[in-house]
Amino acid sequence: MDHPFVSFTNQPGISAGKASKQEFVEELKEFGFDDTFICPHDRNERCHCRKPNTGMLIAAAEKHELDLKKCVVIGDRWSDIVAADKVKSMKILVKTGAGQSAITEHYDRLKNIKIDYLADNLNDAVNWLYQHFQIKKES
Known part of the structure; x- marks a missing residue:
């Protein structure tokens, strides 16, 4: 793969x-x-x-x-995003799971981090990646 x-x-x-x-x-x-x-x-x-x-x-x-700089981390916790930022990976935060609390309760931990995309859910995150990188989905 x-x-x-x-x-x-x-x-x-x-x-x-x-x-x-x-x-x-x-x-x-x-x-x-x-x-x-x-x-x-x-x-x-x-x-x-x-x-x-x-x-x-x-x-x-x-x-x-x-090459972690060419990887994408999709997560719902502030710790996912901070870890991804430390290795310079692309960061997608999903609002499902603990994602909403990551945005509201842990804003101070994320305020200086550029999140590449804030997704409604995992499906939204994957669709954004396909569009962002202009990848054709397999049927």
Whole structure:
């Protein structure tokens, strides 16, 4: 595949024993992701992988030989957008999920970041990408 579809997600429930990493991997594969990067740590553990840190993005870039400046991060949390900004990826914030609270409750964390597109939902984000890059959709 020319452009891998990769998930990177904070899942502190794993370190709390509420779920397994494999359960998340299987669920995300069902959504169509080619690969998954999961931070199992609680925010108090101060690991390098937990967003807004960039560890998972860097690991994905190394594994898949990606130039993060040519990648797009679609997320619904302020930490997704901050991590993407740190590696200079294109940033799309979706309003669904935690997206609306990212805009309102975490405005201070995002106010100095240029968000490339504010999407109503994931479908809107993908359609915008197709239009922005003038990509023809496969039938």
